Amino acid sequence: MIRVQREDFDVGVEVAAFSAGDAGVGAICTFVGLVRGGDGNGVTAMTLDHYPGMTERQMAAIESEARSRWPLSDVLVIHRFGRLEAGARIVLVATASAHREAAFQACQFLMDWLKTRAPFWKLEHTPGGDRWVEAKASDDALAERWDG
Amino acid sequence: MKVLYFAWLRTRIGLGEEEVTPPAGIADVAGLIAWLKERSPGHQTAFADLRAVRVAVNQDHVGFDHPVAAGDEVAFFPPVTGG
Numbered sequence: 675m676i677r678v679q680r681e682d683f684d685v686g687v688e689v690a691a692f693s694a695g696d697a698g699v700g701a702i703c704t705f706v707g708l709v710r711g712g713d714g715n716g717v718t719a720m721t722l723d724h725y726p727g728m729t730e731r732q733m734a735a736i737e738s739e740a741r742s743r744w745p746l747s748d749v750l751v752i753h754r755f756g757r758l759e760a761g762a763r764i765v766l767v768a769t770a771s772a773h774r775e776a777a778f779q780a781c782q783f784l785m786d787w788l789k790t791r792a793p794f795w796k797l798e799h800t801p802g803g804d805r806w807v808e809a810k811a812s813d814d815a816l817a818e819r820w821d822g
Numbered sequence: 823m824k825v826l827y828f829a830w831l832r833t834r835i836g837l838g839e840e841e842v843t844p845p846a847g848i849a850d851v852a853g854l855i856a857w858l859k860e861r862s863p864g865h866q867t868a869f870a871d872l873r874a875v876r877v878a879v880n881q882d883h884v885g886f887d888h889p890v891a892a893g894d895e896v897a898f899f900p901p902v903t904g905g
Contacts, residue, residue, distance in 0.1 A: 722904065723828055723829055724904070725826070727881055728878060728881035731882075764904075764905070765904070765905055788904060790902065792902060793878070793897075793899060793902050794902055794904025795828060795829035795899065795900065795904070796903045796904070806830045807903040808900075809902065
């Protein structure tokens with residue numbers, strides 16, 4: 675399931691509800707991404723811009739790809755948009771499978787593909803002004819490791 | 823044809839969205855960009871370095887040689903930075 679929302683989410687509540695009642699699930703892997711501040715980057719907050727419609731479409735395609743590559747019982751991706759303060763949650767990815775290896779790998783794959791394909795853009799707010807975050811070649815490299 | 827701009831392309835152009843009717847003969851994304859650049863100095867600046875620009879036609883990532891036609895939704899944006 676894909677959710678694109680402005681509101682925060684409660685990781686505990688989401689994970690407890692995720693795959694509840696599916697006795698075949700033996701492993702759940704989760705990733706939570708936060709707005710990083712306080713390491714000298716001067717970021718006090720950021721605003722996430724996105725492309726409504728295409729975002730959901732691309733994220734659904736990424737979920738389908740993960741399900742075709744690993745035996746997953748369930749997938750949950752929540753991605754927020756709008757203004758987020760330093761420390762705020764941005765994204766939650768959860769994967770459920772019978773065994774841990776598929777859950778771990780699919781979780782990493784979903785994040786790697788999401789970072790290079792889902793149409794979101796981060797505008798950082800700092801005391802010195804606003805700046806658009808530039809895409810990193812290292813993120814492209816991480817996504818490409820899942821090719822072929 | 824609906825054209826959308828995101829992130830710094832929207833800031834430079836000063837528009838998030840515009841409805842355009844390119845002349846016959848504009849058949850692909852590259853042709854559309856060349857035509858859009860003539861619309862304002864902001865368009866000119868936004869499309870100055872195409873290495874920093876990505877495009878989607880009807881919400882799918884495509885290359886600059888992808889065809890465009892009346893009724894398409896074409897979006898221009900920088901490389902994505904979500905997650």
